Amino acid sequence: MISFELTEEQELVRDAMRNFAAEAMRPLARECDETESLPDAFLHQVWELGLTSTQIPEVYGGGGEERSPVTNAIVLEELAHGDAALAIAAVAPSLFANALVDHGTEEQKQAHLPAFCGDAYHTGSLALIEPGALFDPRRLRTVAEPKGQGFVLSGAKSFVPLGDRASHFLVIARNNGDTDAFIVPRDARGLRISETEKNLGLRALPTHGLELERVEVGPESRLGGNDGCNVRRLLDNSRAALAVVMVGLSRAVLEYCVPYAKDREAFDEPIAKKQAIAFLLAEMHIEVESSRWLAWQAASHLEKGHAVTRSAHMAYRYASEKSMWVADNGVQVLGGHGFIREHPVELWFRHARTLGVLEGTVAL
């Protein structure tokens, strides 16, 4: 049945995350971006929320709460409203852990999940994107060749989030016509992790390149074991999650522009009283809302186990286009001030352009 109703629990968690984002994220965002740093103190603070561990089954040391992609979408929108870079860092551990929970074999779960349930921030990462123009997740160039019982991985990856901290990488590679995910430890022989990449936006989120030069891994490294796993679903999940981040970002822009436009005067009245500005704000609102419903739809499809490739594609493409439009016009509403780093809008503008091409960095 069609419904847009948050449960009481979802409302509570949304409000709690909204407060957390306003108090613990927004005030840090500018400095973290300027210094390109991700403070350990923040990661520790966010770790105590238990965003990842509470959703890991009890047998592996987690909280055993049933994971709800829809609730996770509500949470992630609030975190991204605080700051998109810090939000991705906050939920990055789930990117790896959820993949293991959903697709891993029993042995894989036992080997990797307990580390996500300890007291200290722990993360793995997903290595999906590849360097060069025209990257397409359906046409990967990184390959896995069988060797003995195991595999040899060759290729290059880029924009791997938290490559400096991740204990393991989930490397997405072509394997004999199919696509598979391989669990590769950071100290694997033949794996080189680059210096931190320098990006347009999300500078607080360190990303890295990986070079895989004939990296040999055992059969146990293939996610899902002999059957492999549904990598498509894993990537669809990440696209839906990224759409949610972009919704939170767009909302941040709109909510910053509204009071600004009411305060800023030109020709003896607030600029908000001019249709030229008021209509831009109305349009931003229309797109923030519409993007959110598409993202919720994809999250709901994930939750119910329905086909999600198309709805996640739509949510991701739409949010990508519209968050860029919203941020772009946010800069315009502020005029010259939109271009000055004293206001966060230029930061969000850079975030928006970055997020729109950066799939494989978050999960629901």
Added chain:
Amino acid sequence: MPIDFTLSERDRGILQNVREEGLICRNYARYYDEHEEEFAPDVLPEAATFEPSFDVSAHPYDKRVDSGLPVISALASIGSTWGDYSVRMRRGGGGLGNAALSAAGTDEQKKKWGGLTLAMAITEPGCGSDPSKVQCTAVLDEASDEWVIDGEKIFVTTGCRADGVILWATVDKSAGRAGIKSFLVEKGTPGFVVAHKEKKLGIRADDTAAYVFTECRIPRENLLGLNEEVQTKGSGGFRGVMKTFNMTRPMVAAIGLGIAEAALDFTREELEKAGVVLEYGGSESSLSAPAARFIRLETLFEASKLATLRACWLAGEGQPNNTESSVSKAHAGTAVREICQGCIEMLGPMGISREHLLEKWLRDCRITDIYEGTGQIQRLIIARDLLGYTRADLK
């Protein structure tokens, strides 16, 4: 109900049935587009034995659906205009005047006139988006207990076929918006003339009339809601009148979306015949230009549909939806234009041929962003709400 985007088996069955009937109407789409002087019969030959499972104009107390009734009504509207726009009017009962009656009429008035198809007359030759400038007057004749109506109305949807009309007239021009009241005038009342039927760009099977009222006398109790008092400025009386639109705006969005979906379905089929592969989950750069564009338009449709369902869901929950109604209509108003224009561009010359319905769908959908509040009026409403501004703050 927690957040959910799936339909129950029963609701899907209802909507499937609506689409089957829609397809029957599509057989007549071209004929009535080209013969706008004729009215489609109440029952089309193929539809004589067809049993509709859902009345598009179902009453709010209709509980035979699982999702909220406004949500299913919107999806049914999408389904019926997906068949053809004219199907909606063919069944009658669902005039905009009926919505006004159920929103503002007394229980007795609803009982008395509920069975009539009622048009709604607001626009006049000199006023459209600003209905506070209504010139049509209603003067109370205390001696005979009658209202005397004088004035002109244009763009009256279903105006020729309706049994009567709810019209806006001022009882006190000096009071501005507060002086505007709604009156019910039945066809056949002396002094009430249907002056002509408009010739339009699209939705030609949908009759649009112009009315003239000359010393037209109606009973005193034909004042909708029976409140004769002219409230002081800012008392919100006019806002009550405008509430009529909170449900009709998402319905107008839905009607436009049904046309856009028909255009998308036709275009998808033709593109696939021509060898275009639609692939989801990959990068836009690997898609052919028509495939990328098509998926973009499909996404626009989906976004618009969800915004519409959201406004309807709120209505079904009894929650305020004034802004969301405007969001849905503003979104759909531009989306359907872009979709139908884009489909023609993708298909090239075949897109404009009158051998197919695509060119008609472009003409039909164009009204979506105009009637029941242009896209600009919707943006004004949204902006005022966002900014906490009154009508005087932001004009």
